Amino acid sequence: xxxxxxxxxxxxxxxxxxxxxxxxxxxxxxxxxxxxxxxxxxxxxxxxxxxxxxxxxxxxxxxxxxxxxxxxxxxxxxxxxxxxxxxxxxxxxxxxxxxxxxxxxxxxxxxxxxxxxxxxxxxxxxxxxxxxxxxxxxxxxxxxxxxxxxxxxxxxxxxxxxxxxxxxxxxxxxxxxxxxxxxxxxxxxxxxxxxxxxxxxxxxxxxxxxxxxxxxxxxxxxxxxxxxxxxxxxxxxxxxxxxxxxxxxxxxxxxxxxxxxxxxxxxxxxxxxxxxxxxxxx
Numbered sequence: 001x002x003x004x005x006x007x008x009x010x011x012x013x014x015x016x017x018x019x020x021x022x023x024x025x026x027x028x029x030x031x032x033x034x035x036x037x038x039x040x041x042x043x044x045x046x047x048x049x050x051x052x053x054x055x056x057x058x059x060x061x062x063x064x065x066x067x068x069x070x071x072x073x074x075x076x077x078x079x080x081x082x083x084x085x086x087x088x089x090x091x092x093x094x095x096x097x098x099x100x101x102x103x104x105x106x107x108x109x110x111x112x113x114x115x116x117x118x119x120x121x122x123x124x125x126x127x128x129x130x131x132x133x134x135x136x137x138x139x140x141x142x143x144x145x146x147x148x149x150x151x152x153x154x155x156x157x158x159x160x161x162x163x164x165x166x167x168x169x170x171x172x173x174x175x176x177x178x179x180x181x182x183x184x185x186x187x188x189x190x191x192x193x194x195x196x197x198x199x200x201x202x203x204x205x206x207x208x209x210x211x212x213x214x215x216x217x218x219x220x221x222x223x224x225x226x227x228x229x230x231x232x233x234x235x236x237x238x239x240x241x242x243x244x245x246x247x248x249x250x251x252x253x254x255x256x257x258x259x260x261x262x263x264x265x266x267x268x269x270x271x272x273x274x275x276x277x278x279x280x281x282x
Contacts, residue, residue: 012074012076014041014247015078016077016078017040018045020049022082023204024206026203034226035229041055042254044256067107069255071105076245076248077242083110083201083224084135088140112231113230113231117225121196122196126152127145127155130199153191159201176207177210200224
């Protein structure tokens with residue numbers, strides 16, 4: 001852990017966005033669309049991805065290291081644009097680490113903003129969660145839904161093949177159809193009353209056309225990007241003291257723990273824009 005003797009930069013800085021790999025770029029893309037004036041630093045821990053199969057302790061350690069790196073680079077606000085990190089590490093970082101590192105900095109996740117929208121999207125209260133095995137095992141979505149909407153029922157389905165399909169550039173190819181249809185059919189077989197499907201992994205919007213293709217009409221599909229972007233805009237509006245600590249130059253810096261040459265082509269696909277990255281060691 002970062003020493004409490006380490007002096008963190010106090011001047012305003014960029015908003016940090018962290019993910020274990022590429023998926024958080026779908027969150028960053030929507031945040032930039034919603035809040036284009038701000039500066040951002042994206043950090044992808046691609047060298048140690050995926051996080052979905054790792055233990056709570058390992059995900060916490062890796063996520064904390066990334067947050068500390070973004071703090072050192074001047075970020076006062078960091079978004080964990082990763083469902084696994086949000087599920088397994090966010091609470092510990094907020095409660096145990098921030099008071100020691102800097103009680104005025106903030107780390108936010110992607111699960112809460114997603115769940116807060118359910119009251120407007122699910123008439124029946126039957127929710128389906130499509131996510132990585134790690135997020136499903138954590139039951140974080142079910143627990144958070146229970147706090148806000150105790151009458152809602154959450155049916156969880158792990159989709160272990162979807163992230164590899166996306167990261168291997170197979171999302172638009174016919175072979176992806178089999179696994180997209182498979183997991184959607186399986187979750188609806190468990191609960192035919194589902195009226196809302198949460199895409200509980202930031203990679204999944206890359207598969208959105210196929211997900212829509214195999215999802216029956218009348219079922220709402222919730223990608224997280226816009227929900228998180230709207231929630232962040234609201235947060236900054238409600239917390240002008242934090243907004244003042246976020247620089248506004250419209251710039252984005254990309255960091256990866258993997259080779260930038262390997263990171264940049266796929267990152268550019270996620271962002272629909274040319275990405276230039278630099279390597280960082282955590």
